[in-house]
Amino acid sequence: MRYGLIAGNGRFPLLALESAQRLGHDVTVVAIEEEASREVESLAPRCHWISLGQLGKLIEILKRDGITEVVMAGQVKHAQIFSSIRPDWRLAKLLASLPWKNTGGLIGGVIKILEDEGIHLRDSTALLKPLLATPGVMTRRKPSKEETADIEYGRRVADALSGFDVGQSVAICERACVALEAMEGTDAMLRRAAGLVNGRPLTLVKAARRREHLLFDVPVVGLETIPAMRETGTSALAVEAGRTLMLDRERMIEAANDADIAIVGT
Numbered sequence: 230m231r232y233g234l235i236a237g238n239g240r241f242p243l244l245a246l247e248s249a250q251r252l253g254h255d256v257t258v259v260a261i262e263e264e265a266s267r268e269v270e271s272l273a274p275r276c277h278w279i280s281l282g283q284l285g286k287l288i289e290i291l292k293r294d295g296i297t298e299v300v301m302a303g304q305v306k307h308a309q310i311f312s313s314i315r316p317d318w319r320l321a322k323l324l325a326s327l328p329w330k331n332t333g334g335l336i337g338g339v340i341k342i343l344e345d346e347g348i349h350l351r352d353s354t355a356l357l358k359p360l361l362a363t364p365g366v367m368t369r370r371k372p373s374k375e376e377t378a379d380i381e382y383g384r385r386v387a388d389a390l391s392g393f394d395v396g397q398s399v400a401i402c403e404r405a406c407v408a409l410e411a412m413e414g415t416d417a418m419l420r421r422a423a424g425l426v427n428g429r430p431l432t433l434v435k436a437a438r439r440r441e442h443l444l445f446d447v448p449v450v451g452l453e454t455i456p457a458m459r460e461t462g463t464s465a466l467a468v469e470a471g472r473t474l475m476l477d478r479e480r481m482i483e484a485a486n487d488a489d490i491a492i493v494g495t
Contacts, residue, residue, distance in 0.1 A: 231255040232351065233296040234273070235287070237303030238264040240451055240476045241357075245302045246272035248356040257294045259287055263314070264305050281305065282316040284323070284339065288346050299343065301336075301353050304449070353447055360478055362450075362494040364470040367482055372491040376432050376465040378404055383434030383467065384495060391436050397448050400463070401432045416457040423461035431463040437472035451476035455484040463490070470494030 234249075234256050236242035242258075246269060249256045258273040263281050270276045277290045291299065316324060323338045340350050354361060366372070372380060383401040386409075390399065396410025400422035408422035415433070422431055435448045450468060458466065466485070468475070473494075475481060485492050 230298075231257075231296065233257045233259060233291050233294070233299040233348075235299060235301045236260040236265040236269050237301070237305040238266070239303050239449065241304070241449055241474065242266075242302040243268055243272060244360070244476060245300065245356045252356070257291070257296055259290055261303075261305060265303065280314060282314040282320050284320040284342065285317045288319070288343070288348070291343075291348050292346065297347055298349050298351050300351050300355060354474060357474060360474050360476060362468045362470045362473040362475050364494045366491065366493050368490065368492045369486045370489060370491045372432075372465045372467075372493055375403070376430075376491060379432035380434060380465065380467040380493065380495065382406075383432060384436065387434045387436035397437070398433060398435045401434060402426045402429050407431065415454070419457055419461040419463055423463075426462075428462065430465075431461060432465045432467070433458065433463050434467045435469065435473060437469045448473040449476060450474070450481070452481045452484060455481060455488055455490065458490055459488050465491040465493070467493050467495050 232254065234242060234245060236258055242265065246256065246258070250272065256273050258269050258276040260269050260276060260278050261281055262278050275294065279286045279290070319342065323342065327334045327338055343350065379401040382404045383399050383406070386401070386406050387397070387399045390396065390409055396418070398410040398415045398418060399406055400408040400419055402422070407425050408418050410418040415435070419431065419433065435450065437448050448468065450466065450473065454466070482492065
C-alpha cells in the first residue's frame, strides 16, 4: 500500500514507520519541523520537512507524490498555535473561520481541506493495533482499593472533560480531582498536581475523546511516562482499553513493575 504519514513528536511515528517497513508499504513522510525527530528520515524512502504553519505545502507534497491516503502519527503540541509560527494563507484562512480553536476544531478543519483535495485520513492506529491497551490489570500489582476508587471517580471526570475537547488526563487524590490537563501536557500536569497534595499519592487517568474514530489525537503512554509518575508520586495509571496506544509496551510495564506502579485498562 502507498500512503502518506504526517509525523509529529515522540515514538509514535517511528514505530508506525518500522511497522510499515515490515509490511512492505510505500510511505511518504511529511515531518513537522517543530516536532518530529530526525530519525524519521532513516525509516522512510521519502521524507519532506515542513513548518507547522505550511498547510499549502503539505497538500502540494502529497499531491505531487500521488498520495490519497494519510495517517497522522505523533503529537503536535496544541500550544504551538500561540507560538511564533507563521501560518500560510490556507492555514490563516482556516484559523480565521474556526469558532473554537480546540484540537477537534483545528484538525477537523484540516481534514475537511484535505478531503476537498482528494486526500483521505486513515485511522492513526492502523499500523499499531497490537500496541493498543488491553482490558484489565497489565502490571504485577493490582490497583489498591483506594486507587480503584480514584480510578472510578477519575473516569467520570475524564469522560466529562473529553466532551470539551481539551486535555485527556486528570490527576486524582483521595477521590478529589487535583488537576486537569490542558495545553501543558500530562507530565507538567502531574508536576502541578504533586505540588498540591503534600506528598500523598496521585492516580493518573487518561480518556480518549468521545469520538467514533481514531483518526487523530489518540491517547498515548510510553516508557517515558513512568519516570514522570515516579517523580510525582503517582502510583496508578488507568487508560482506556482499545483506544490508548502503549508505546514500548513491554519495557513500560517492566519499568512500572520495578516502580511498584499499577497500570489498568478500563
